Each structure stands twice: as C-alpha cells, then as structure tokens.
Amino acid sequence: MNDHSNDTRLPRVADIEDAARLLQPHAVYTPLLESPRLNEELGARVLFKAEPLQRTGSFKFRGAFTAISRIASAQRAAGIIAFSSGNHAQGVAYSARLLDIPAVIVMPSTAPRVKIDNTRAYGAEVVLYDPTREDRETIGRRLASERGFTLVRPYDDFDVICGQGTIGLEIADQADALRTRIDTLLCPCGGGGLVGGIATALHARSPGTRVYSVEPEGFDDTRRSLLSGRRERNATGGESICDALLAPTPGALTFAVNRDALAGGLVASDTEAMTAMHRAFNDLKLVLEPGGAVALAAVLAGRFDVRGRTAVVVCSGGNVDPEFFARCLVHD
Amino acid sequence: MNDHSNDTRLPRVADIEDAARLLQPHAVYTPLLESPRLNEELGARVLFKAEPLQRTGSFKFRGAFTAISRIASAQRAAGIIAFSSGNHAQGVAYSARLLDIPAVIVMPSTAPRVKIDNTRAYGAEVVLYDPTREDRETIGRRLASERGFTLVRPYDDFDVICGQGTIGLEIADQADALRTRIDTLLCPCGGGGLVGGIATALHARSPGTRVYSVEPEGFDDTRRSLLSGRRERNATGGESICDALLAPTPGALTFAVNRDALAGGLVASDTEAMTAMHRAFNDLKLVLEPGGAVALAAVLAGRFDVRGRTAVVVCSGGNVDPEFFARCLVHD
Numbered sequence: 001m002n003d004h005s006n007d008t009r010l011p012r013v014a015d016i017e018d019a020a021r022l023l024q025p026h027a028v029y030t031p032l033l034e035s036p037r038l039n040e041e042l043g044a045r046v047l048f049k050a051e052p053l054q055r056t057g058s059f060k061f062r063g064a065f066t067a068i069s070r071i072a073s074a075q076r077a078a079g080i081i082a083f084s085s086g087n088h089a090q091g092v093a094y095s096a097r098l099l100d101i102p103a104v105i106v107m108p109s110t111a112p113r114v115k116i117d118n119t120r121a122y123g124a125e126v127v128l129y130d131p132t133r134e135d136r137e138t139i140g141r142r143l144a145s146e147r148g149f150t151l152v153r154p155y156d157d158f159d160v161i162c163g164q165g166t167i168g169l170e171i172a173d174q175a176d177a178l179r180t181r182i183d184t185l186l187c188p189c190g191g192g193g194l195v196g197g198i199a200t201a202l203h204a205r206s207p208g209t210r211v212y213s214v215e216p217e218g219f220d221d222t223r224r225s226l227l228s229g230r231r232e233r234n235a236t237g238g239e240s241i242c243d244a245l246l247a248p249t250p251g252a253l254t255f256a257v258n259r260d261a262l263a264g265g266l267v268a269s270d271t272e273a274m275t276a277m278h279r280a281f282n283d284l285k286l287v288l289e290p291g292g293a294v295a296l297a298a299v300l301a302g303r304f305d306v307r308g309r310t311a312v313v314v315c316s317g318g319n320v321d322p323e324f325f326a327r328c329l330v331h332d
Numbered sequence: 333m334n335d336h337s338n339d340t341r342l343p344r345v346a347d348i349e350d351a352a353r354l355l356q357p358h359a360v361y362t363p364l365l366e367s368p369r370l371n372e373e374l375g376a377r378v379l380f381k382a383e384p385l386q387r388t389g390s391f392k393f394r395g396a397f398t399a400i401s402r403i404a405s406a407q408r409a410a411g412i413i414a415f416s417s418g419n420h421a422q423g424v425a426y427s428a429r430l431l432d433i434p435a436v437i438v439m440p441s442t443a444p445r446v447k448i449d450n451t452r453a454y455g456a457e458v459v460l461y462d463p464t465r466e467d468r469e470t471i472g473r474r475l476a477s478e479r480g481f482t483l484v485r486p487y488d489d490f491d492v493i494c495g496q497g498t499i500g501l502e503i504a505d506q507a508d509a510l511r512t513r514i515d516t517l518l519c520p521c522g523g524g525g526l527v528g529g530i531a532t533a534l535h536a537r538s539p540g541t542r543v544y545s546v547e548p549e550g551f552d553d554t555r556r557s558l559l560s561g562r563r564e565r566n567a568t569g570g571e572s573i574c575d576a577l578l579a580p581t582p583g584a585l586t587f588a589v590n591r592d593a594l595a596g597g598l599v600a601s602d603t604e605a606m607t608a609m610h611r612a613f614n615d616l617k618l619v620l621e622p623g624g625a626v627a628l629a630a631v632l633a634g635r636f637d638v639r640g641r642t643a644v645v646v647c648s649g650g651n652v653d654p655e656f657f658a659r660c661l662v663h664d
Binding site: 028030031033036037052053055057094114118121278281282284285286287318322323325326327329330 | 360362363365368369384385387389426446450453610613614616617618619650654655657658659661662
C-alpha cells in the first residue's frame with residue numbers, strides 16, 4: 001500500500017497557511033460561538049469553535065482534503081483507502097468525491113450508524129469488519145495490495161496536521177476581530193493531529209495561548225505521554241462512548257509536535273461528556289457527539305478552572321446517532 | 333401603559349441599516365449553513381440562516397434590542413413589559429439586562445419550560461398566567477398602570493421589524509460573498525415581523541428574490557390574508573407544537589408590509605416540522621424548535637419545489653425542551 005506521505009518534518013505555520021489556501025473554496029470557516037449564560041456560570045469568557053458545522057460534521061474534512069489534494073495525479077486513479085471509526089471516514093469520502101477519486105473506507109461494524117450511512121452516502125465503498133475478531137490493518141493491506149490504493153492516515157501525517165491546524169489560524173483571526181486575547185485553548189484529542197495543528201498555528205499567531213489536550217478517561221495516552229516524555233499506550237479492553245477519540249497511542253509525528261507545543265493534558269469521563277452534550281444543546285444550539293464534547297466537559301466538570309480567563313473550547317464534531325443523543329437529553 | 337412606539341411608517345432599507353449599526357456590537361452575525369447532502373437530495377442549492385445561534389437562541393433578540401434601545405431615557409427607569417410565549421420574552425429579558433432596564437414578562441404557564449427558565453435566568457420578572465382561564469392583556473394592563481411600564485410589542489412595531497430585517501441585510505451580503513443570487517427565500521411566520529423585515533431588506537438589496545411566509549397548519553392567517561387582501565383571523569381552539577408561531581392574525585403594520593412584499597404563503601404540518609427538526613440535527617448539526625423548523629419542513633415535504641433554485645431557508649429559533657426534542661429524534 002502506498003503511503004500518502006512520508007514527510008517527517010514538523011509542520012510550521014507557513015505549511016498551515018498553505019493548507020488554508022487549499023481549503024478556502026471548500027471548507028466552512030466555522031463560527032466562534034459564545035453563550036452569555038455559560039460565561040456567567042463559569043466566570044470566564046469562553047468561545048466555542050463550532051466544527052460540527054464543518055463539511056461532513058467534523059474537523060476531519062480539513063485534514064483529509066488537504067492530504068488527498070496532494071496525492072500525485074499518477075497515484076490518484078487507483079484510489080485511496082482509509083481506516084476510521086467514522087469522522088475521518090466521512091472526511092475522506094467527501095474529499096474523494098470532490099476530487100473525483102475512488103475511495104474505500106474500512107470501518108468497524110460497531111461504529112455509529114450515522115457515520116457508516118454518511119460515509120456510504122458520500123459515495124465511498126465501505127468495508128465493515130468485526131473489531132473483536134478481525135484486524136483492520138490486515139484487511140487494509142490485502143485491499144491495498146490487490147488494488148493499489150494510497151493510504152490516507154487519520155492523524156499521523158504532515159498534511160493532515162496542517163489541514164487541522166487551519167482551525168488555529170481561524171481562531172487567531174476571530175480573536176483579533178473580537179479584540180480579545182485567548183489565554184487558554186482546550187481541544188479534544190484522539191491521535192493528536194487536531195490539537196497539534198492548532199497548537200502549531202497558535203504558537204506563531206497567538207504565542208500567549210496555552211493549549212491543552214482533553215481525552216476520555218482510560219484513553220489518556222497523550223496526557224501520560226506528555227508527563228513521561230515518551231509515547232505511552234492505553235490499556236487494551238477499555239471502553240468509552242467517545243468513539244472518535246480511541247487511538248491507542250500518540251502518533252510519532254503528532255507526539256513530536258505535541259511534546260513541545262502543549263501545556264498539558266486533561267481527561268473527561270463519559271458521564272461528563274453526556275452532560276456537556278446536553279449543555280451544548282441548550283446553550284449553544286449545537287449538536288455535539290461525545291468525542292466532540294470532551295473539552296466542554298472538562299470545563300463544566302471543573303477539571304480545569306477557567307475562572308477569569310478568555311478560553312477557546314474546541315467542539316470537534318457532531319456525528320452522533322439520534323437515539324444516543326436523545327438519551328443524553330434525558331440524562332441528568 | 334406606554335407604547336414603545338406609535339410609528340406607523342413602513343420600514344425602509346435605510347431604517348434597517350440603522351438597526352444593523354445599533355445591533356452590530358451585540359448581535360451574532362449568524363452563519364449561512366449548507367449541506368451537500370440536502371442540496372443533492374433537493375436538487376437545489378439551499379442555504380440555511382442559522383438564527384438558533386443568535387443571542388437568546390432566536391432572531392427575537394434583534395428586534396427586541398432595537399426597540400428597547402430606542403425607548404426614551406425618561407421612560408426607561410420605570411421598566412418595560414412584554415407578553416410572549418417565549419422567544420420574544422428571552423429577547424426582551426436579555427436586551428433589558430444589557431441596557432440595565434427592569435423587565436416584566438407575562439408568559440403563559442404552558443410555554444416550554446426552557447423558555448420560562450431562560451427568561452428568568454436573564455434577570456426578568458416572569459408573571460405566569462393560565463391561558464385557558466386568564467387574559468394576558470388584562471394582566472398586562474393592570475401591571476402597566478400600576479407600575480408605568482413601557483410595552484415592547486413582539487412584531488407589530490416599526491423598530492422590531494427593522495431589527496428582524498437585519499437578517500435580510502446579512503443574507504444579501506452573504507450571498508454576494510458566495511457569488512450567488514438568491515431566487516427564493518422561505519421564512520417562518522407568526523405575526524409577520526421577521527418575514528416582513530427580511531423582505532423589505534431583500535427588496536432593496538436582492539430585488540430578484542421572492543419571499544414566502546411559512547406557517548403551521550391551522551395558523552395560516554398570513555397565507556389567507558395575502559390571498560384575500562385583508563387581515564384574516566385563525567379559528568380559535570386550534571393547536572400546534574409550533575408555540576412560537578401562534579399569533580391569531582397578522583399585525584396591522586406587518587400586514588401593510590407583507591401585503592406588497594411577499595410572493596405568497598405556505599404551511600407545514602406539525603409532523604413535517606418534527607421531521608425537519610430531525611433532519612437539521614442530522615445534516616446541519618443545528619438545534620431547531622418546531623416553529624423554527626417550518627420553512628425547512630415545507631421544503632422537505634415538497635410543499636414548495638426548490639428544484640433548480642438557489643433558496644434561503646430561515647431557521648428562526650432553537651429553544652425547545654430536551655424531552656420534546658428527544659421525541660423528535662426517535663420520530664420517523
């Protein structure tokens with residue numbers, strides 16, 4: 001299988017600016033929302049970067065489109081392949097469609113139904129596997145060797161990190177327009193591409209902003225890696241409703257970025273994520289999926305004290321099955 | 333009771349531009365969302381003006397703030413009063429707080445709980461009445477004569493129409509930025525202030541756009557009034573889940589505007605509104621209340637054929653109780 005890229009350089013802000021130019025005609029410049037009630041309750045100014053309003057319902061479109069656009073034309077015809085529980089899947093499928101490239105997405109059969117349905121609706125071929133019995137790498141390697149696909153990795157990829165980093169450029173510009181300075185940013189973290197890209201952009205454009213990753217309890221590999229200085233792994237067998245954030249270990253490239261760029265790592269529990277989904281429904285009118293809500297969850301649960309601060313909370317995605325969302329609305 | 337305004341002029345675009353300058357530091361410039369999947373399904377380009385993301389969760393803040401800002405300072409100290417099932421209530425309460433004016437809001441005890449709770453949370457004094465046994469006008473007159481309040485009407489008011497019309501200015505600018513022309517706009521309609529303000533703005537700024545009101549079935553007074561040429565009333569005793577759109581008859585001023593400004597009137601059923609709420613959840617990641625969803629509902633139900641068009645659908649509010657929203661997600 002061809003890798004889309006073996007670029008091991010650390011992305012710089014100029015690389016993210018290149019990605020922003022590439023994305024500009026296609027991606028949504030997502031709004032920075034604010035709730036006077038949440039501000040009052042938290043004793044802070046909290047601004048919410050609303051990536052559920054992005055194409056495909058999550059930030060993943062930014063990185064996927066950036067990476068796929070840069071596949072050499074000779075490789076394009078054979079198509080691309082991705083492994084994903086859902087948001088990267090949709091980002092890749094929709095990008096491939098815009099660029100008229102065939103796409104195969106290997107997804108666990110346990111992924112939220114809405115993510116599987118949407119990926120198919122964007123025109124990709126979806127191959128489901130049973131994550132308790134099969135290994136997606138084996139399936140992927142077989143498909144790739146048979147059909148010559150190029151792999152689009154979900155986070156540990158130079159171009160993907162640059163695409164996600166465009167969120168940081170937008171936040172810096174939006175803060176300027178509000179004539180405010182962001183002192184803190186909290187961001188959901190799976191493999192670390194989103195938070196790494198944003199931190200890289202803000203390091204250049206808003207150097208006073210301290211950036212924190214937020215992970216689900218039991219999947220805090222980035223938090224622990226930041227403390228130990230080496231890539232830690234999560235214990236196997238853990239479970240979380242935050243299906244988008246279950247990467248087993250930080251990426252090699254993302255950790256090389258995040259080791260220096262992040263101020264620290266936080267966690268949020270599943271229950272806290274459900275409460276945050278309910279609050280986003282009520283106070284932001286925004287649909288969040290569990291993994292997209294963990295940064296808000298950490299703030300609401302008091303795991304990070306924002307009092308007196310001007311903070312950005314990244315809301316990274318909103319692809320959630322309606323039955324599960326309904327349960328969150330009657331929860332607590 | 334003092335009326336905030338007895339201005340019976342028809343608003344012009346310059347008046348709406350004045351309101352836009354007044355609102356600019358306080359109101360959200362709401363995004364125009366788009367779903368590639370809905371576009372494909374409808375065979376059209378459909379752009380969604382996302383007013384649930386407005387302060388207080390609906391467009392009503394725009395008109396309320398505009399009207400209250402213009403109350404003479406001598407009158408302000410005594411405070412303001414409003415009658416509302418909820419969105420105007422919240423808009424008035426939050427505006428009064430920003431402007432440091434006491435506010436009393438008379439609300440039916442049957443209003444959605446979230447609307448009552450939010451109105452109180454913005455600091456207003458809420459007076460509940462039983463709409464099956466009491467007359468809100470009588471309650472209001474008593475409170476006003478006792479305490480000298482100024483009434484802020486929900487729609488039949490020059491300044492309120494100008495405030496809501498700022499949405500039309502934004503849509504015209506957003507269409508220019510997308511380098512597109514809007515041929516059709518569909519807008520939820522209760523008393524007619526929102527659709528009238530938007531139509532006035534677009535008549536000047538996008539004269540090729542045909543503007544339609546959308547009302548709940550059984551509350552189609554504006555549709556019937558447009559056909560007959562005089563202000564028709566709804567039959568009493570009707571029911572709808574669209575609590576925000578139950579005005580009994582068009583306003584005198586709003587109908588004077590809408591008679592000439594609208595291309596026609598449409599309706600949507602409660603079931604269609606629930607389906608539209610579900611689709612907005614899935615494809616826009618936006619929380620809509622029933623009344624905020626009727627324009628989308630009319631399009632999805634095929635009551636207006638948008639095929640081949642570039643249409644704006646106004647999503648006017650998202651203040652809905654979580655238990656009811658959860659029911660809409662498991663519906664159909």
